[in-house]
Each structure stands twice: as structure tokens, then as C-alpha cells.
Amino acid sequence: MDGMCVAHNAIGAGSVVASRFRLEDLLAEDAGARFWRATDLTLVRNVALHVIRADDLRAPAVLTAARTSATVSDGHILRVLDALHEGDFVYVVHEWGSGVSLDRMLGEGTVEPRRAVWLVREVAEAIAVAHRQGVAHGRLLPDNVLLTDVGSVKLIGFVVAAVLQGRPQREGATGDPPSEHESDVLNLGALLYACLTGRWPGFPQSTLPDAPDDHGRVCRPRQVRPGVPRRLDALCDQILNPDPRTGVHRFESAAEIHAALGDYLGDSLSGATVAVSGPTALLERPGYSDADADSDSAAGTDSGTDPDATQAGLPRFEATQAGLPRFATDPAPPHSDPRAAPPDTPTDTPLDTPTGASHRTEAVPRPEPAPMGPAWTARSGTGQGDGPVPPAWGPDPARRHGSAPMTPEKRPGSRSLRFAALVAVLGLVLLAVVVGVWLQRDQQPEQSAGPDASPTATATASAPPEVVQPAAVRDFDPEQQDGGSPEENPDLVPLATDGNPATAWETLTYEDGPVLAPYKAGVGLLLDLGAETPVRDVRVTLVGSPYDLQLLAAPPESGAPTSVEGLTEVDTRSGVLGNVRLKADEAVTTRYLVLWLTALPPGDDGGYVGRIGEVVVRS
Incomplete structure (x- = not known):
């Protein structure tokens, strides 16, 4: 029977859950939890869907985490849209985000220091808002930080990821396991460290290489990558390592880190973005002089057809511990066949037993991706966290104030005014050149006059400096x-x-x-x-x-x-x-x-x- 809600039987691609969400692409699966891209049939839009069996020991905690996450209202968080227990399964529906995850971006090179500060400041703002409401992310990794196509910062898996994938267990400042709030604060410093060095000093592990340590203390960023500004080097050390005199960390809240990063930027930047020339502008590293600079961009993008493309043109993901995607491949090129799927693509694999045709729905329009501008002709990404680096992202290091440039409104006669201004400027330049030549000719007799002026001295005085x-x-x-x-x-x-x-x-x-x-x-x-x-x-x-x-x-x-x-x-x-x-x-x-x-x-x-x-x- 078409359109029926699947609740008690196995589910797969094409199944409809909660009478509204059609499963499209399986993005990750591990330890009994699955992460899907789905279509909201009511609003015809993409959503992200966690699915876990109701008899899983984590199921009650997942529902509680989803409800807790939904209480935090901040524009940097990919919101929980719905959470329900229906039949044999528990579902958590999230807002969909399209862009590139931070761990994937850092795999191609480190971030220019000023943009790194801006990025982590955006994350710290969201964490500070959540902490004021008594809610912690619990698993603040580069994998869970998304740079969207429009250049904003979004956090994935707020609260839910920690339940599905486990919470950090390293020792905190007092020798006991850190609280979720303390873990968030430490990992804010770890995110800044990772942006500057490409190494991850936080916990749990990320897809990035681990940062080196020296007798239990994380090595400072300048020890890993020369050229890191000393002020940021000291800030990372103060966040990540306890004070050797007191044994406690200097920064105890996300709000303090947010304020310190704002002080470094020297202004109160809003969420506005500044256009940059392209992906390489986000990863440029002026001032770095170490020998590793060339190796940071060694990972390139294959321009051929992605052998792991799913039925919807999305890249196949590497499974994480229990539900969020860890991105393993570049997205398929725009002209690859979106219908092609490799034999091992788990788009129709059920959780239990194969589902029949009665669990399929009638065809409804799928959400169309946003039109691609000139900067998107080479690559396109619709996966959550697997798109290209956004064309507008972060503050321009050469501009300490201001927001995104705006296209000026065309006014009648503006071209004539510009032409007249250009003519006036050229006239002033010509006048300045004439006056300069006249003054130089007026001074030449004085320079060459006098019986003591020798040809050698004259030649030396007129020779250009070397x-x-x-x-x-x-x-x-x-x-x-x-x-x-x-x-x-x-x-x-x-x-x-x-x-x-x-x-x-x-x-x-x-x-x-x-x-x-x-x-x-x-x-x-x-x-x-x-x-x-x-x-x-x-x-x-x-x-x-x-x-x-x-x-x-x-x-x-x-x-x-x-x-x-x-x-x-x-x-x-x-x-x-x-x-x-x-x-x-x-x-x-x-x-x-x-x-x-x-x-x-x-x-x-x-x-x-x-x-x-x-x-x-x-x-």
C-alpha cells in the first residue's frame, strides 16, 4: 500500500517514516545507528535523520538529548526538527546543512590565523549561548563543525552526537573526568589549535592527526608550525594546558574564550561574511615560513567521476562510531550520473528484513539544489559537510572592520560621473608630472654648477641607488x-x-x-x-x-x-x-x-x- 508509514518492519531507501519523511540516502551506519538524508514530503526539503532501534539501550537517552537540543535557540546550531518513537524505531530529525566540515577542510591546509579566530569565535558564541541555558554539545570535534555554502558556521549533532557516539573520558583539570561543559571549553581551544596547525589536541580523536604532547602537556602551536602569531600560541596553551602553578585552566567558560577571540580581532564582528576570491583564499597562509607549507595542500580533488557516488549524487561516507558522517571522498562532479549507484551502496539495505514494494511511496518532487554561481562550476556538493569550501567565508585579514561588500545601486548618470571623475584624476596626475619635471630642470644648474664639480661626482650623484x-x-x-x-x-x-x-x-x-x-x-x-x-x-x-x-x-x-x-x-x-x-x-x-x-x-x-x-x- 503506497504512502503507508513504516513503523514495525525494516526500513530502507524509499521508505516513509513518521508519515512524512522519505529516506533517500544512507550516509553512515555504525553500532546499530543509521544516519540518512531524507525528504520532508510536506515542505519538500532535505532533512537529516538519525534512526536507532527502540530496543537499543541508547534509545531513551537519544530522545532526551533531542528534546534538550531543541531547547537551545541559536543560528549556529543545526536544529532538531522532530523526535519520536514509532513502532520498532526511534527517529531524530535534524535541519539539513550543505557545505564542508572543518576536518575535511583542514585536510587540505591550515587556515589563515585571522579567519581561524573568526571561525572559532562563531563556534564559541553558540557554545556560550547553550551553556547559559545549561546545555552542552558534548562532542565538539572538527567533524561536527560545518562551513555552509553561504559562508556561515553551523554545529552538527548538538547533544545527540554525544549520546550516540559516546562522551569524552579523558581526565579534566581536577583529575576527574571533565564535565560536558568543561569538555566543550577545552575543545574550543582545540579547534583553534587545529585551524592553526592541522593537528587535533582535543578529545575524543578526530579524523585529523593527533597533536604532539610533551610529558602530558599539549605542545604549543608554534612548536608544531612556525609562524603562528604569539598571541594565539599563548591563548591555545592557556586553554588546553593547566597553569603549572595552580593546576587549573585559565579559561573556564566559552564566554571568556569568545571575549578573548573578539579582543584579538579588534572589533565586534557580526555574522556577516566577506567575499573572497575562491577556495584557495580561505587556506592561504601569509607569514608562514615552515617547510611543511607545501605538504598541507598535497591532497587534491579528483576531477573524475566518483566511484562511490550514491543514487542521489552524494558521496559515500565513512561510518563514524554511531551516527554522524565522517567524510571520506570528494563529491561527484556536477555532470556525473546522479542515478548511478555502486553495488555496495547501502541505500536499500534494511535494518531487519527486506522491505517490500508496499513500503514505497508515490513519486513526489525532490528538493532541487540551489543554482550554482560562477565559483561553483568546478565542484558541487550536496552532502552534509562534504561540499566545497564556500566562496564567501570569514573576515578578510586585510580588512579589520565592515561586513560583506554590497553591490552598489545603479543610478542614472553614474557612468558619466565616473568618467568625469576619471578625466579629472588624469588631469591632476598630468599636472603633477609637468610640475615635477619643471622643478627638476630648475634644480639641475645648481647641482652641476661650480668649478669643483667633477665628472665622477656628478655621475655618482645621478646614478640610481643599488x-x-x-x-x-x-x-x-x-x-x-x-x-x-x-x-x-x-x-x-x-x-x-x-x-x-x-x-x-x-x-x-x-x-x-x-x-x-x-x-x-x-x-x-x-x-x-x-x-x-x-x-x-x-x-x-x-x-x-x-x-x-x-x-x-x-x-x-x-x-x-x-x-x-x-x-x-x-x-x-x-x-x-x-x-x-x-x-x-x-x-x-x-x-x-x-x-x-x-x-x-x-x-x-x-x-x-x-x-x-x-x-x-x-x-
Whole structure:
């Protein structure tokens, strides 16, 4: 009999449960629990459906978990739409989410730090809302964090996943198993750690590789991946590892983590997203300089037909412990045959005995996927957590404020106004060029006048400056006070002359500042030019502000300096930031230059620290 509700017999693809939901694709199965994509026949939309036998010991707890999850109202949570016990089975119906899961995305590379903070801040907001209502997720893994097609963050399996798949059992801060709330807080830090390093330090295990540990303490992110901002490195350590002095964790609530991440972003970002150029923009890692950068994107996307595509064009999933999907393959290309199914696809496999035709329903329209824009022509994904990286996701690191760009409204005459503005700008540029040429010609007689002006001096003055590549650069700290370290991060010194201002050498952190005196006169870099060289200027990229600094030069024919005594002061600047040019009135001939920092800006984690992104010497 068509359209009848299946309750007491076995169920399979095409069966209708609860008189409303038609099972379409089996996404995962383990330990007696199944996870389906289904069609809501009333509203004609996709839903996610957990199915478990009523005699399973977990069945009562699953219904309770579903009802508990439904009490939390937050836009980041894939809601429970219904939960019921009908005949031999218990069903939990969830809102459907289309996108890519965080563990799958991190399998292709780490996330740019600012976007990582934004992502985890979104998760922390949802967890804080739930905790205020006394509800915990219980299983906050990268597998259960979804980046939707429109760029928002959604949480899968709120409360229900912990019942179906088990709750974490590692020891908490007090030596006892952590509460569900404490587990959520710890795993918020673990999510941030995973975004920055591609390793998972949380519990239980994820599909990501485990993070290394050192005598029971999770290794800090910078030990795993160089280039992680120090402030985020410290934040992860404070969340994941107990304070060695007190034995307790510094962060005790999701709200505290949400506030700390907001402080890092420097603004109160809303849920608005910012358009990016494509999937690679989400995974770019400016500033990372480790050798592992190339390996992070080694996993590619097969453009051929997916051999594991199900009858609805969805990828076949790898089963998790008890119900949520763990994504194992890329989605089928848009032009693959959606009707094709491999022989081992478990779409018609019943829980009990094969079901007959009487348990099939009449054909009703299936939900059509959303139209694909230009960014979706290469890949498409309709599975929950198995789609491509969304084209609009996370805050642009180059933009600290604002929301998604909006298409300007076209107004009559706007093209003419733009053309007139362009003409005006070009006119101003032309005028500036003419004035500059006139001034240059007016000054030429003065430069070449005088009986003492030699052809060699004239040629030297008119020759364009040349960049001098130092033969060697090292940290320079001749005053080690109170038994302090004689080195100032020598391993980072090459970053000051690598041609990339995004990477930086940095000093040690000093408690007193910003002026280093009287603790010490200063710290800096010693540049060996390899030979006596006339130096016109030195251009320095400073990170943070403000700085006091000097450019010092060793006397000709002298050895490498061991202190600043006897060095010639070329230029001195105070309260400067950004790109700074240090120069003398006349070219200085020397082999050794000292870039000497005497006042440092505040550091990210307290104290005072100097950072030099790039040093360029010109002759």
C-alpha cells in the first residue's frame, strides 16, 4: 500500500517514516545507528535523520538529548526538527546543512590565523549561548563543525552526537573526568589549535592527526608550525594546558574564550561574511615560513567521476562510531550520473528484513539544489559537510572592520560621473608630472654648477641607488644584564632580509619599557656588507609602533663591533612606525652597520618586544 508509514518492519531507501519523511540516502551506519538524508514530503526539503532501534539501550537517552537540543535557540546550531518513537524505531530529525566540515577542510591546509579566530569565535558564541541555558554539545570535534555554502558556521549533532557516539573520558583539570561543559571549553581551544596547525589536541580523536604532547602537556602551536602569531600560541596553551602553578585552566567558560577571540580581532564582528576570491583564499597562509607549507595542500580533488557516488549524487561516507558522517571522498562532479549507484551502496539495505514494494511511496518532487554561481562550476556538493569550501567565508585579514561588500545601486548618470571623475584624476596626475619635471630642470644648474664639480661626482650623484645584499646578518645584544640571554632569537634573524615583510625577526620580550634604558642601552641587528661599501640609506619595515632607533656605522677598516662604543651615528629616529628610511647627509663608507633599537612597542602577550619585517641597504 503506497504512502503507508513504516513503523514495525525494516526500513530502507524509499521508505516513509513518521508519515512524512522519505529516506533517500544512507550516509553512515555504525553500532546499530543509521544516519540518512531524507525528504520532508510536506515542505519538500532535505532533512537529516538519525534512526536507532527502540530496543537499543541508547534509545531513551537519544530522545532526551533531542528534546534538550531543541531547547537551545541559536543560528549556529543545526536544529532538531522532530523526535519520536514509532513502532520498532526511534527517529531524530535534524535541519539539513550543505557545505564542508572543518576536518575535511583542514585536510587540505591550515587556515589563515585571522579567519581561524573568526571561525572559532562563531563556534564559541553558540557554545556560550547553550551553556547559559545549561546545555552542552558534548562532542565538539572538527567533524561536527560545518562551513555552509553561504559562508556561515553551523554545529552538527548538538547533544545527540554525544549520546550516540559516546562522551569524552579523558581526565579534566581536577583529575576527574571533565564535565560536558568543561569538555566543550577545552575543545574550543582545540579547534583553534587545529585551524592553526592541522593537528587535533582535543578529545575524543578526530579524523585529523593527533597533536604532539610533551610529558602530558599539549605542545604549543608554534612548536608544531612556525609562524603562528604569539598571541594565539599563548591563548591555545592557556586553554588546553593547566597553569603549572595552580593546576587549573585559565579559561573556564566559552564566554571568556569568545571575549578573548573578539579582543584579538579588534572589533565586534557580526555574522556577516566577506567575499573572497575562491577556495584557495580561505587556506592561504601569509607569514608562514615552515617547510611543511607545501605538504598541507598535497591532497587534491579528483576531477573524475566518483566511484562511490550514491543514487542521489552524494558521496559515500565513512561510518563514524554511531551516527554522524565522517567524510571520506570528494563529491561527484556536477555532470556525473546522479542515478548511478555502486553495488555496495547501502541505500536499500534494511535494518531487519527486506522491505517490500508496499513500503514505497508515490513519486513526489525532490528538493532541487540551489543554482550554482560562477565559483561553483568546478565542484558541487550536496552532502552534509562534504561540499566545497564556500566562496564567501570569514573576515578578510586585510580588512579589520565592515561586513560583506554590497553591490552598489545603479543610478542614472553614474557612468558619466565616473568618467568625469576619471578625466579629472588624469588631469591632476598630468599636472603633477609637468610640475615635477619643471622643478627638476630648475634644480639641475645648481647641482652641476661650480668649478669643483667633477665628472665622477656628478655621475655618482645621478646614478640610481643599488640594493646591497648583506653577506651576513646576526642579532646584536652586547649588554646581557642580570644573567640574561646573550641572544635575541638568532633563528629568526634571516626573516629580516628574506624579501618578505610579512615575516619578521623579533627581540626577546622585556618587562620594562618602552625605553630599554637603564636596563640596557638597546638591542638590534648587525649587518656585515662583506666589504667596505658606500651606503646611501637603509630602509626598515617595523612591525608595531612606536619605535626609537638608530643607524650606526663602524669606522672604515675596523673589525666587527662588539659594542656601540666608537660607532658613528648615521641617523636617529624617534616615535616611528611602519616603513622608515634612515640616511645620512652624505654616503657613509663602512663594512658593518648596526640597526639599534632603543625603545620598543608593547607586545601581544604583555611586555615590550621589537619586530623588524625587512631591512634593505642601498648604495
